[in-house]
Amino acid sequence: MSPVADQPPIRLLILDDEPIVCKRxxxxxxxxxxxxxxxxxxxxxxxxxRQQPFDIVITDLKMEGADGMQVLAGVKEVSPATRVIVITGFATMETARESYRKGAFDFIAKPFKLGDLVECVQRVEKTLQTDRRTPPERQP
Structure with missing residues (x-):
């Protein structure tokens, strides 16, 4: 699935302290x-x-500076409608639960198959399209 022709493209921010992940x-x-x-x-x-809204953020969990949980909280504070996908090489049940509790759309363990992440982003895109078509008075 690719973005709908009459809609602006889905804006995706990818954050990973490993440059190779971003380049890939x-x-x-x-x-x-x-x-x-x-x-x-x-x-x-x-x-x-803070300068530019994004529809989807993919963030690593363990990084220098703010970790993925802090990024998740920061994203939700600045842009509550932004969907966040957490990726990590340090996946545990506790970090997955905490990610979902803080508002993550999904949690994916590294190493992951590229197709799995693409599929996850496409699921997010479907929810965004549904939200855009739903009149504001009907949204929860």
Whole structure:
């Protein structure tokens, strides 16, 4: 699935302190029609989010500076409608529960198959399209 022609492209922010992850993910999502920006440090990513809204944020959990949980909280504070996908090489039941409790859309353990992450982003996109079609008075 790619963004709908009459809608602006889905804006996707990718945050991972491993540059190779950003370099691998950015072209994949650009080819699918997403407007993608990547960051390797949380401070820059959060500053950009304050300047420009994003529909979806993919963030690593364990990073220098603000970790993924702090990023998740920051995203939800600045832009509550933004969907967040947490990716991590340190997946535990507790971190997954905490991610969902703080508002994550999904939680994906590394190493992951690229297709699994693409599928997750496409699920988010479907929820965004549904939300955009739902009149405001009918939204919970």
């Amino acid at each position: 993910l950015k072209p994949t999502f650009q080819k699918l029609g997403y407007d993608v920006e990547t960051f390797t440090d949380s401070a820059s990513a959060l500053a950009r989010l």
